[in-house]
Amino acid sequence: VPLTNWGLQGKAVFGITDQIDFSLIGGYRELQLSFGAASDGTPLNDSIIYHSFDETHWSGEARFTGQHDWIDWVAGFFYYKGDAFHLGQPQGVRAGTQRFQVDTYEPTAWAGYGNVVIHLLDDRLNLTGGLRRSDDEKFVDFNSLTDATPPGQTMFVPSPASTVFDVTIATDRWDWKAGIDYRFTDEFMLYASAGTGYRLPGFNVRPSQPGQEGQTPGEALRSYEVGFKSEAFDRRLKLNMAAFLMDFTERPGTYSGQEAQLTDDLTGNVPGDSTVIPGGPDGTSYSTAFFTCRDYDMALDGPRNPAAGVGVNCVARSYYYSVAGKVKGIEAEVEAEPIDNLRFTGSMGYVKWDAEDITRVVRVPDWTASAGVSYEFLDVLGGSITPRLDWYYTGRTAFNANLPEFDQLAYSIVNTRVTYHNDEHDFDVSIGATNLFDKFYYRNKIAFQAFGLPTNLGQPAPPREWYVTVKKRF
Secondary structure, eight states: OOEEEEEEEEEEEEESSSSEEEEEEEEEEEEEEEEEEETTOSSSOSEEEEEEEEEEEEEEEEEEEEEOSSEEEEEEEEEEEEEEEEEEOOEETTTTEEEEEEEEEEEEEEEEEEEEEEEETTTTEEEEEEEEEEEEEEEEEEEEEEBOOOTTOOSOOBOTTOEEEEEEEEEEEEEEEEEEEEEEETTEEEEEEEEEEEEOOEEOSOOSSTTOOOEEOOEEEEEEEEEEEEEETTTTEEEEEEEEEEEEEEEEEEEEEEEEOBOTTSSSBOEEEEEEEEEOOTTSTTTTTEEEEEEOOHHHHOSOBGGGTEEEOEEEEEEEEEEEEEEEEEEEEEEEOSSTTEEEEEEEEEEEEEBTTBSSOBTOOSEEEEEEEEEOEEEETTEEEEEEEEEEEEOOBBSOTTOGGGOBOOEEEEEEEEEEEETTTTEEEEEEEESTTOOOOEEEEEOGGGGTOSOOEEEEOOOOEEEEEEEEOO
């Protein structure tokens, strides 16, 4: 996977008065990436792909900030522009197809914003308010050309079943935030906040044939959070807790299905051994809103009738739909130093999705947790030695809404590290291991069988790995 990634960034701050600053911030990044893959790792692969990307990104911001006795404020303007070129060459070995994908992306975005924090009651009470005007736009020139060049001809001929379209995805809107926090004592603070946010809509990046192009839903939400932050026992114990609610008015849902393959002239369906049937996310109002395919069965389906989707060849299709719902959760973190040099850390989080048209949330575990312990041995070899042990827990994770057999079961991993710090020369040497007990689990799974393909892919996590790091401060 060859990758070249470099960039520049800079910031200049001008003091207008003792209390007001003006800042200019700018950045540039450039990326070139290419990769190839054979889907099932055998000499006779089901599919072979090659992709390359060439991207540039510019961003700039002008910002005023002020800090006064009773109010802090910031106001500014942000601008972003990008350009990206994508070349893809997916080859369907089993189907005997070759596609050439040539895409251009031109995203731009700007935003004007302001934020104030008002300090009251000797800074124990703080009121926060903010407003942002955003304008996002992305132009896409999409070309997925299926090779229909006759044998022996050297000039490329695209199939009429190629997918070519232009689309401009855009959103402009106002967003706001508000908050309040009150410090009852120097050791305990309670807060509450609310705000809105969004994500730009997208489009189907992998259409198999004409008719599958189109815009996918974006995201729009209003979020709320209440919590507290506390310190006790001369800061030897820190405990923070929060509860949150994210109310989505729009969020994309996806169903992995199939449809009949169109003939090259787009006038009918290609004959085959499958039958198109209704499909959709189980247990939702969309359970029969889309389509998928099963094997043709004459006893159930009657005579073959490709025009009606009976006895056809099928191709993959992703169906996108908009859902609304709420995500509720809690999170907590703790730091403790019961005696000098002995430190404990811990965190936990729980989320629950509540939506009419989603029964299983994909790639979001319900429970996560972590814990760590370390002890610093002082005056050892002219410095200190600190062993540390960390534990991480991830709850059951779904990777497909309709196929629970591909879920990643809950798992835990343990990492360890021992660090030597030299006081005189101010350097560290660490020896450690990740996944200490060599736990096998998957970081990601793709159930291609939902698209009617014979392979499913998974990305196993790395096994136990040892490392040595050296750090020197100058």
